Amino acid sequence: MIDLRSDTVTRPSQAMLTAMMSAETGDDVWGDDPTVLRLQATAAERAGKEAGLFFPSGTQSNLAALMAHCGRGDEYIVGQLAHTYKYEGGGAAVLGSIQPQPLENAADGSLPLEKIAAAIKPLDDHFARTRLLALENTIGGKVLPAGYVDEAVQLARKHGLATHLDGARVFNAAVASGKPLDALCAPFDSVSICFSKGLGTPVGSVLVGSNALLTSAHRWRKVLGGGMRQSGLLAAACLYALDHNVERLADDHANAAHLAESLAGVDQVKVQGHATNMVFAQFPQQHCAPLEAWLKERGILIQALYASRFVTHLDVSRADIDTFVAAVKQYFASH
Numbered sequence: 001m002i003d004l005r006s007d008t009v010t011r012p013s014q015a016m017l018t019a020m021m022s023a024e025t026g027d028d029v030w031g032d033d034p035t036v037l038r039l040q041a042t043a044a045e046r047a048g049k050e051a052g053l054f055f056p057s058g059t060q061s062n063l064a065a066l067m068a069h070c071g072r073g074d075e076y077i078v079g080q081l082a083h084t085y086k087y088e089g090g091g092a093a094v095l096g097s098i099q100p101q102p103l104e105n106a107a108d109g110s111l112p113l114e115k116i117a118a119a120i121k122p123l124d125d126h127f128a129r130t131r132l133l134a135l136e137n138t139i140g141g142k143v144l145p146a147g148y149v150d151e152a153v154q155l156a157r158k159h160g161l162a163t164h165l166d167g168a169r170v171f172n173a174a175v176a177s178g179k180p181l182d183a184l185c186a187p188f189d190s191v192s193i194c195f196s197k198g199l200g201t202p203v204g205s206v207l208v209g210s211n212a213l214l215t216s217a218h219r220w221r222k223v224l225g226g227g228m229r230q231s232g233l234l235a236a237a238c239l240y241a242l243d244h245n246v247e248r249l250a251d252d253h254a255n256a257a258h259l260a261e262s263l264a265g266v267d268q269v270k271v272q273g274h275a276t277n278m279v280f281a282q283f284p285q286q287h288c289a290p291l292e293a294w295l296k297e298r299g300i301l302i303q304a305l306y307a308s309r310f311v312t313h314l315d316v317s318r319a320d321i322d323t324f325v326a327a328v329k330q331y332f333a334s335h
């Protein structure tokens with residue numbers, strides 16, 4: 001199967017499975033799993049933070065971070081398109097009693113500074129207490145402009161807000177921008193990093209930040225049901241990915257550029273853009289469902305929507321992309 005629906009669909013390689021099988025383990029709720037401890041320390045070091053905390057998912061890592069930064073009746077400023085607002089089931093409000101203050105994202109994924117400033121509420125019993133600015137990098141595949149991040153964080157600081165980065169794909173941002181991970185994480189108090197996206201592990205995210213913040217996130221992780229036992233099996237996959245699957249993200253980015261260019265050569269397809277490992281394109285509405293089904297019969301999985309997203313990853317080769325584009329051409333030649 002050639003699966004372009006997401007970078008979460010990767011399967012662990014034989015080498016990754018071997019690393020998992022030979023992991024030393026212990027009960028991590030007791031702090032006894034040496035492989036988890038090693039992953040947390042390694043991720044913290046690479047991100048330039050004091051500490052790291054291993055989570056079963058990015059959703060839970062983000063939520064525990066929001067709950068560590070904000071209490072009941074506090075609010076966080078966040079983009080309408082941000083994962084922590086739009087794609088996490090409203091968890092901050094549902095489970096954290098935290099009010100989101102969503103703002104429209106600009107086309108480059110940023111939140112305009114004047115909109116952030118206008119959304120910060122004065123201390124007044126009428127208002128929720130604005131406590132946190134949450135950004136995302138990459139967002140919709142796009143790397144946030146570095147100058148923008150510095151200005152946004154400075155603005156937040158000036159108003160006494162903490163800052164969180166949903167860095168589910170921050171390694172993609174690092175590879176695409178040529179900046180080290182710690183430089184991208186430095187402006188933020190906390191960063192959540194996914195290993196189950198482009199890095200190709202079956203499970204796992206690491207939250208990095210200060211010791212004090214992670215002490216609170218550790219408590220919330222337990223409350224949210226994320227305290228795991230012999231999770232060194234999973235942490236071993238993440239350590240393997242840090243050693244083997246980071247630099248190769250450049251291949252995914254090159255493959256996405258190649259996919260965008262090739263799809264642009266198909267008359268019926270309108271390519272809207274591409275960034276890092278994502279391509280966005282439109283098919284004629286009446287062809288979406290039939291095209292998706294036709295490709296599936298030929299071993300190619302896409303989500304054909306009026307505006308489709310294609311994601312490259314370590315289980316998609318350049319030849320797979322050529323196979324996919326040839327199949328799309330063949331479909332339109334015969335329909």
Ligand SMILES: *Cc1c(COP(=O)(O)O)cnc(C)c1O
Nearest residue numbers: 057058059060083136166168194
């Ligand atoms: C996937 C993703 C998450 C959540 O990760 P899960 O492990 O799927 O819960 C958070 N933020 C962004 C930007 C993501 O793409």
